[in-house]
Amino acid sequence: MSTVPGGPVDRDTPAGAIHLARQRRAKPNGWWGMVLFLCSEVTIFGTMIATYFYLQFGVHHWPPRGISPEKVAYPSIATGVLLLTTFTMWLAARAAGAGARRTVLLMISLSLLIQGAFFGVQVALMSSDLSRFSPRSTAYGSIYYTLTGTHDAHVLVGCLLGLAVLWFVARRGLTDYWSTATRALALYWYVVNTMAVFVLLTTLSPSL
Numbered sequence: 001m002s003t004v005p006g007g008p009v010d011r012d013t014p015a016g017a018i019h020l021a022r023q024r025r026a027k028p029n030g031w032w033g034m035v036l037f038l039c040s041e042v043t044i045f046g047t048m049i050a051t052y053f054y055l056q057f058g059v060h061h062w063p064p065r066g067i068s069p070e071k072v073a074y075p076s077i078a079t080g081v082l083l084l085t086t087f088t089m090w091l092a093a094r095a096a097g098a099g100a101r102r103t104v105l106l107m108i109s110l111s112l113l114i115q116g117a118f119f120g121v122q123v124a125l126m127s128s129d130l131s132r133f134s135p136r137s138t139a140y141g142s143i144y145y146t147l148t149g150t151h152d153a154h155v156l157v158g159c160l161l162g163l164a165v166l167w168f169v170a171r172r173g174l175t176d177y178w179s180t181a182t183r184a185l186a187l188y189w190y191v192v193n194t195m196a197v198f199v200l201l202t203t204l205s206p207s208l
Contacts (some may be wrong), residue, residue, distance in 0.1 A: 030177075034184040038191045041154065048147045049202050055139045060076045062206055067133045069207040074125060079200045082118040082155075086193045087146050093186035096179045099183040101169065104182055108166045111189070115159050122152045144203060151199045154192050161185055 058060040062067060088111045095103035126148065135145035165185050169178050201208075 002157065014176075015025060028176075028180045030180040031184050034187050038188065042191065042195070044150070045147075045198065048143065048150065052143045052147060052202050053205075055143055056205075062066055062135075062143075064138050067138070067140065067193065070129075070204055071088050072207050074121070075200055078121045079127075079196050081114060082196055083193050085114050085189055088114070089186040089189045091165075093183045096174055096182035099174055099179075100122060101174050104169055104174065105166060106181070108162055108169075112162045112166065115162065116154060119152065119155050119159060122148070122155070126152070147199055148203060151192075151195060152197070158185075158188055158192055161188065187199075 088107045092104050092107035092111065095101075095107060126145075129144075133141050135141045162185060165178065165181050169182065174177060174182075
């Protein structure tokens with residue numbers, strides 16, 4: 001129970017969660033916690049992207065001779081499809097604020113299908129890359145796999161978080177806690193999808 005002007009409100013019911021959301025003057029702590037986490041992750045990606053271009057500017061051939069530049073089509077299409085989840089997760093976050101449990105479940109499920117497919121494509125592309133060059137043989141291989149691998153890891157973590165939120169919303173409903181968790185999950189994907197564009201442009205820059 002939580003006390004607000006007008007009487008106590010049960011935060012474990014959808015109606016209570018909506019009422020608390022409307023009464024808040026600031027974002028909930030769970031949302032801000034995700035913001036702080038994502039700030040550190042953006043810093044990590046920024047450092048890796050800067051390292052990529054720093055290494056590129058120091059050599060005459062990038063990628064090194066014997067390593068063909070990345071193909072543009074497949075990674076671009078995969079990233080474009082992943083970006084669709086920015087919209088579906090926005091709908092999920094909006095539905096969570098309105099207490100629309102079924103819409104939340106539907107939008108998170110749809111997002112997970114797309115995100116899981118993207119992760120599968122990325123694994124296949126990385127397997128193909130590993131057959132062409134090693135992460136240990138050159139500076140290019142090292143930073144390329146570090147950057148793409150870190151991004152893929154964030155996609156996997158996002159999928160696991162999505163599964164957890166989906167499970168608990170299905171079992172416990174849109175309580176105040178899980179409504180906040182849905183919005184925090186959407187924020188996570190907004191940032192990861194934005195980083196996906198920067199990672200794509202960075203890794204494809206020799207081909208563009």
